[in-house]
Amino acid sequence: MSERIEDIAQAMVQEGQGILAADESTGTIKKRFDSIGTENTEANRQAYREMLFRSQEAMNDCISGVIMFEETLYQKAVDGTPFVDLIKAAGAVPGIKVDLGAHPLPSAPGETVTEGLDGLRGRLSNYYEAGARFAKWRAVIAIDDVLPTYGGIKANAHALARYAALCQEAGIVPIVEPEVQMDADPADHTIERCHEVTAAVLKTVFAELSDQNVKLEGMILKPNMVVPGSKCAAQCSPEEVAHHTVSVLKRAVPSAVPGIAFLSGGQSVIEATANLNAMNAAFDTPWALTYSYGRALQASALSAWGGNADNVAAGSDAFTQRAKMNSLAAKGEWKEDMEAA
Ligand code: 5MM
Numbered sequence: 001m002s003e004r005i006e007d008i009a010q011a012m013v014q015e016g017q018g019i020l021a022a023d024e025s026t027g028t029i030k031k032r033f034d035s036i037g038t039e040n041t042e043a044n045r046q047a048y049r050e051m052l053f054r055s056q057e058a059m060n061d062c063i064s065g066v067i068m069f070e071e072t073l074y075q076k077a078v079d080g081t082p083f084v085d086l087i088k089a090a091g092a093v094p095g096i097k098v099d100l101g102a103h104p105l106p107s108a109p110g111e112t113v114t115e116g117l118d119g120l121r122g123r124l125s126n127y128y129e130a131g132a133r134f135a136k137w138r139a140v141i142a143i144d145d146v147l148p149t150y151g152g153i154k155a156n157a158h159a160l161a162r163y164a165a166l167c168q169e170a171g172i173v174p175i176v177e178p179e180v181q182m183d184a185d186p187a188d189h190t191i192e193r194c195h196e197v198t199a200a201v202l203k204t205v206f207a208e209l210s211d212q213n214v215k216l217e218g219m220i221l222k223p224n225m226v227v228p229g230s231k232c233a234a235q236c237s238p239e240e241v242a243h244h245t246v247s248v249l250k251r252a253v254p255s256a257v258p259g260i261a262f263l264s265g266g267q268s269v270i271e272a273t274a275n276l277n278a279m280n281a282a283f284d285t286p287w288a289l290t291y292s293y294g295r296a297l298q299a300s301a302l303s304a305w306g307g308n309a310d311n312v313a314a315g316s317d318a319f320t321q322r323a324k325m326n327s328l329a330a331k332g333e334w335k336e337d338m339e340a341a
Pocket of ligand 1 (some may be wrong): 024025028179262263265280
């Protein structure tokens with residue numbers, strides 16, 4: 001694997017591949033395990049992640065990078081192989097979530113700012129030693145008729161840029177993730193409102209990245225797609241989502257950025273695939289458009305596994321199916337009837 005951040009970033013968005021977001025913190029994976037009646041123990045977290053990382057076909061052909069939580073970065077498979085080595089053996093890049101979560105932004109009701117900059121330089125050096133070659137930081141942007149405020153956008157964009165510059169100094173590719181939420185209450189905003197807010201957020205993020213001298217060739221953007229809120233009465237077709245998303249991105253994201261890897265944000269597994277496919281089928285873009293999905297890659301695998309060691313093959317098959325469908329979508333070659341096949 002090359003050690004230039006530009007080459008690592010290119011490898012992460014190579015054609016037909018995308019990123020597995022398996023960086024659920026201990027609290028978030030508890031919610032996922034609760035949904036299948038599985039206890040949130042370290043052993044179960046290890047077993048679940050090993051099932052994903054040992055899914056050879058998916059990992060070899062469809063997954064270019066894996067985002068891990070700190071615990072996972074240092075975990076091993078049952079045979080003693082470090083997870084980092086399993087991921088590298090599949091030709092994928094190991095990555096680490098380095099933010100410490102979204103916390104209330106003072107004097108800004110309803111808004112958060114993501115924390116974790118203090119001590120980040122030292123943590124990045126340790127994560128590099130452990131094998132991580134990319135990192136992720138997620139800013140959470142609330143949306144309704146009046147939110148977000150400019151102050152809220154600016155605080156999050158500034159933190160994203162400070163994080164990205166520190167990553168690049170450490171030889172680590174930053175995934176810059178500003179998420180305009182689609183499913184947080186009230187979640188009734190229209191696609192036009194999401195368009196407006198996403199455009200303002202990305203414009204501010206790229207201004208801050210420029211101010212902090214972040215090398216665009218050595219980063220990946222992980223945005224939301226432009227979609228209506230999950231409770232909006234007017235839902236949209238994949239073609240409408242593709243049109244809004246690509247037009248916002250074309251105006252905000254410099255062509256020096258090698259790739260854009262979307263979050264799924266609460267879309268169903270099929271919506272996330274269909275929307276990505278619609279973009280790649282209809283538009284030529286200066287950057288690769290691919291996936292960095294958490295729920296949309298894992299939901300069916302999680303329920304097929306169900307916390308039962310006897311179901312590892314079924315869970316792995318379900319993960320492989322979603323990885324293959326999204327790989328096709330990243331090339332604009334997916335069709336709905338392929339799901340049944
Ligand atoms: C996998 O979930 C990630 C971690 O979430 P927490 O910090 O809340 O535990 C999350 O950042 C994820 O990487 C992105 O939101 C994309 O995941 P989705 O499920 O939206 O595709």
